[in-house]
Amino acid sequence: MFAEPITESNSINLPQDVRAGANIGSDLQSSAGGIVSILDAISLTLEREVCASGLDFVTVFDPPIKIAAITDLYEEGYKLLRPIPTELERVGESEVIAKFKEANIAIAGVSEQDAFQSVFADILDTFDALSDEGNNLGPDAAKQLQVLRTYIAKA
Numbered sequence: 001m002f003a004e005p006i007t008e009s010n011s012i013n014l015p016q017d018v019r020a021g022a023n024i025g026s027d028l029q030s031s032a033g034g035i036v037s038i039l040d041a042i043s044l045t046l047e048r049e050v051c052a053s054g055l056d057f058v059t060v061f062d063p064p065i066k067i068a069a070i071t072d073l074y075e076e077g078y079k080l081l082r083p084i085p086t087e088l089e090r091v092g093e094s095e096v097i098a099k100f101k102e103a104n105i106a107i108a109g110v111s112e113q114d115a116f117q118s119v120f121a122d123i124l125d126t127f128d129a130l131s132d133e134g135n136n137l138g139p140d141a142a143k144q145l146q147v148l149r150t151y152i153a154k155a
Contacts, residue, residue, distance in 0.1 A: 064089060064090050065088070066088045066112070067086070067087055067088075068086050068088055068116060069084060069086065070083060070086060070120055070123070071083045073124070073152070076155070078153070078154065078155055079153045079154070079155045080151065080152060081150065081151055081152065081153055082150070082151055084100060084123065084151050085102070086098055086099060086100050086116065086119055087099045087101060088112050088115060088116060091108075095108055095109070095110065096110070096114070096115040098112075098115035098118060100123055103123065103126070103144055103148050104140075105122055105126055105144075106119070107119050123152070124152070126144070127148045127152050130144060130148065
């Protein structure tokens with residue numbers, strides 16, 4: 001996740017226009033789109049330079065929130081009706097929270113993989129628990145089940 005310290009043997013020379021773009025970024029306080037474009041250009045240039053140098057690619061910027069989708073349930077007895085959008089949010093060094101916001105399901109893990117697998121299991125557990133309750137659900141739980149049923153069905 002974190003790059004090793006830059007030394008003379010592994011340093012990368014950025015083109016002048018990228019360095020100038022980074023300086024311009026500090027002047028664009030009111031233009032978030034401009035800053036994002038500059039960061040994208042810097043990231044692309046860094047990737048090209050690292051690949052051309054023969055060094056292993058190192059993530060320089062790891063966004064705090066990533067979007068992922070569950071595209072297969074890998075569980076017998078269930079049918080995925082459409083991909084389930086999830087959000088992975090890094091909270092500190094050793095915690096990631098995975099969320100399926102629409103169904104109000106969130107769970108923490110020690111890594112992105114751990115959190116993703118945990119939210120996957122929690123989605124199926126919640127679907128089963130709410131489905132078993134049938135008509136005995138309160139309004140919030142009934143809404144949650146309704147949302148889950150737009151993504152998952154029993155096979």
